[in-house]
Amino acid sequence: MNIQDLIRPTIKALKPYSSARDEFQGVTDDMVFLDANENPFDNGVNRYPDPQQGKLKALLSEIKDIPTKNILLGNGSDEVLDLIYRAFCEPNQDNVIILPPTYGMYEVLANLNAISLKKINLTADFQPKVEAVLAQADSKTKLLFICSPNNPSGNSFSQDAIERLVANFKGIVVIDEAYIDFSNEPSWINRLPEFPNLIVTQTLSKAFAMAGIRLGICYASTEIIQVLNTIKPPYNINELTQKKAVELLSIKDLTSNQITEILKERSLLISELKSVSYISKIYPSDANFVLVKVDDANKRYNQLIEKGIVIRNRTTQPGCENTLRLTVGTSEENRILIGVLHDLS
Structure with a gap:
């Protein structure tokens, strides 16, 4: 699968905004910053935050055993999901598949981005209908959303069913693992190298007890992460969120x-x-x-x-x-x- 074929042409041609902090690397404490038109009086938040969240990504990389180049952070998982829509779905042309009952924001974001929805309900015991999903996908079906463990049912989907979907779906498969830390099932982040079309989203809002700081996490191939970095807001994770996340993630056990x-x-x-x-x-x-x-x-x-x-x-x-x-x-x-x-x- 060629991921480039799935990206919207306008996104591929887009030149990302370059913030002041993106243009300069190698920050030290004794440097004088006169590049970003900030208020110079230090109150702890007078400077723009790290646009690439280096310290936080390094900590998540250590915890999850995933390279930082495969991590993108969002202002909540909802921002991550919205970025995915905008990167791969052409408004008023493309469609996505969701598997109700499921997380309601998939549909909200589809409507917000003018993307058609195909809904394929789960079975009576809340498992995906694999053949029906694959049969409903067409050349304009860009995304498939899989929530496992599922909200609101609470169960994990069959690993075999998920693998068949990831391996055979011709677009991007997004596995939402907001609740994975409460499950005995393995995370799909461990299988990212096998599937170039796989995106796994997680959050600090549930198991990590940080719903109040709004921090979502996207794990994917470097190719996908580069695309999402191109369109994300330059300072999407504020300084207070980054500091609080680093503080709490650093507390052992x-x-x-x-x-x-x-x-x-x-x-x-x-x-x-x-x-x-x-x-x-x-x-x-x-x-x-x-x-x-x-x-x-x-x-x-x-x-x-x-x-x-x-x-x-x-x-x-x-x-x-x-x-x-x-x-x-x-x-x-x-x-x-x-x-x-x-x-x-």
């Missing part, structure tokens, strides 16, 4: 300990949910949430709101009639949730 606690609480929560009379099904979860089927999702959602507990009602999503999505909270939060669920009539 912080994330692994929190993941262990969340997985323990997930198991306890599932065990307790089994005794709630109006819950008829608890779906398998490889994420930090649990999807449950109830007698009346709208009724139960409103009852929980009245008790001060906010969850997600997913009943309008394909295959999710009368389902509620429950995030795994702290031990105390989960205890409160279970107590309220038992008290509802």
